[in-house]
Amino acid sequence: MSKDEVYHIVQEIIMEILPDVEKENIAIEKQLKDIGANSIDRMEIVTMSMRELNIKIPLMSFAGVNNIEGLVNVLHENVNN
Amino acid sequence: MLHKKSIGITGMGIVSSIGNDIETFTHSLQQGISGIQKMSNTAEPVLAVNIAAEIRDFSFAEQLKNLKNIPEEKVKKAKRLGQRAPFVIQTTILAALQAWAEAGLFHNKVASERIGLVVAGQNSTQNYQYKLISEFNENPEYLSPRYALEFLETNQVGVLSELFEIEGEGVVVGGASATGNVGIIKGHQLLELGNVDVCLVVGVPADLSPLDMQGFINIGAMGGKTYNEQPTLACRPFDKNHEGFVYGQASTSIVLETQQSSEERSIASFANVIGYGYYLDKNSSANPNLAGEEKAMQQAMERANITNADINYINTHGSSSPLGDQTEAEAIYNVFTDHLANIHLNATKGLTGHCLYTAGMVEVIATVLQMKYDFLHPNINLEQPIRSDLQFCGNTAKKYTIQTALSNSFGFGGINTSIALKNNK
Structure with missing residues (x-):
């Protein structure tokens, strides 16, 4: 699965969790909190993405992530492994 | 005080x-x-x-x-x-x-x-x-x-x-x-x-x-x-x-x-909650308690500073449980004996089912709506009443003005409650 495909899935999940956010306002370099996600929304975006991509890794793996791209990178590294 | x-x-x-x-x-x-x-x-x-x-x-x-x-x-x-x-x-x-x-x-x-x-x-x-x-x-x-x-x-x-x-x-x-x-x-x-x-x-x-x-x-x-x-x-x-x-x-x-x-705020209130009874019959089981139900209704009227002569409608707990219905009917008979001719009753659960944790609120809402629109909702399945000395509403709605009402709710664990409501129209 390409990084773009992973990003597309993450985008869909963000829109599901944050119904007020328009797709064009989501950009890979942005931080989730900048588009209105609180800490629980952010954790939910992570667990839902893991589920969607069938990834099981410790949540600590996302510790250094500080924007959407970082999240997509960790997911992408672990998808299909 | x-x-x-x-x-x-x-x-x-x-x-x-x-x-x-x-x-x-x-x-x-x-x-x-x-x-x-x-x-x-x-x-x-x-x-x-x-x-x-x-x-x-x-x-x-x-x-x-x-x-x-x-x-x-x-x-x-x-x-x-x-x-x-x-x-x-x-x-x-x-x-x-x-x-x-x-x-x-x-x-x-x-x-x-x-x-x-x-x-x-x-x-x-x-x-x-x-x-x-x-x-x-x-x-x-x-x-x-x-x-x-x-x-x-x-x-x-x-x-x-x-x-x-x-x-x-x-x-x-x-x-x-x-x-x-x-x-x-x-x-x-x-x-x-x-x-x-x-x-x-x-x-x-x-x-x-x-x-x-x-x-x-x-x-x-x-x-x-x-x-x-x-x-x-x-x-x-x-x-x-x-x-x-x-x-x-x-x-x-x-x-x-x-x-x-x-x-x-110049906002109208449809009805007043004028009293309530809340009485435990100290029972960890599921069975109803006659004295407990009577006390809840009496307490509601006492707190409201009214007597049994003032009540002209009761929204019963009426859950369709044989022992529950029988006990409540008897409790109502005992509390209102001399005034039964003035009191009409129905059971909202016949229409809504038993809404368990919200049943009491459903029935207070039903009572207030009947007050507001001057009617009594029907008891659609009441064909052979278990008592003939209580005035249950029949199987069609009836035009009626509720002045002062009680709404009963009883629960497992010996919980008996009754709320007294007054029409504000």
Whole structure:
């Protein structure tokens, strides 16, 4: 699965969790909190993405992530492994 | 001694099997429409009873869109808070928005720290949890982090206080099948104490898991045996062929407000809560208690400073349970012996099913609507009354003016409650 495909899935999940956010306002370099996600929304975006991509890794793996791209990178590294 | 305050109902809301707003619910009461049907859930395991008065074809987004007189920013906020929340929270948000709008609280505001919140509900996440178990057993990692908020009953307090910007006290109260009445009583007490001027009381629907259903079947409380194939006939309060309660769902809300506050805001109150009885018969079991029920009704009248001659309507607990109906009918006979000719009775559960934790609120709302529109809703399945000395409403609605009413609710664990209401027209 390409990084773009992973990003597309993450985008869909963000829109599901944050119904007020328009797709064009989501950009890979942005931080989730900048588009209105609180800490629980952010954790939910992570667990839902893991589920969607069938990834099981410790949540600590996302510790250094500080924007959407970082999240997509960790997911992408672990998808299909 | 507390100074006695006049406390009224200034807003009401409902999401139920017979109406997702007060207008539709009123129409269903007038027409005697039953919400009891075959259950929509076809999940395994198949249970012996599969009829209920469920909130059907529920769509949070759709109903939110259809609500009237809700400011745009509140709709947005409600959507944000409710869209991914469990079913029961979605329904309480909708019921509460209706009552808040009717009480004029969006525009004609009250200081937020003078508003309290009582959530009447217990075990409200049973089915939500049950549905998560199989996936959890496979993949515990994928459990939503939101679960840690949502399995707490007090999540309702958080969600509703955020939505309505309530800063007074907020609690969850339970009282088995009397939970709805307990919620109204606790809200009333907050107002009497002077802690708040307005109290939003919200009733959380029972979302029973198959486990809970089977428990009620095994304890012998649930009806629906003879009439499993004719669901609308199954709930028969005070009829000789009653055979247990039929499960119903409803989310409810009532705004209680001191007369001083509603007058200052120029908001009408439809009815006053003038007294309540809350009596424990110290019993850990499920059986009703004659003396306990009598005392609850007497206490309600004493607190209201009225006598049994003042009551002209009783909304019975009437759950269609043989022993329950018989005990309540006897209690009413004993308390009102000389005045039975003035008193009409009906049982709302015949139409709504037994809404368990919200039954008390459903029935107070039904009582207030009957006061407002001068009618008594029918007892659709009452063909052979268990007593001939009580005036039960027949199988069609009746024109009638309720002046002063009692609304009874009794629950497992020896809980007996009764609320006295006065028509404000």
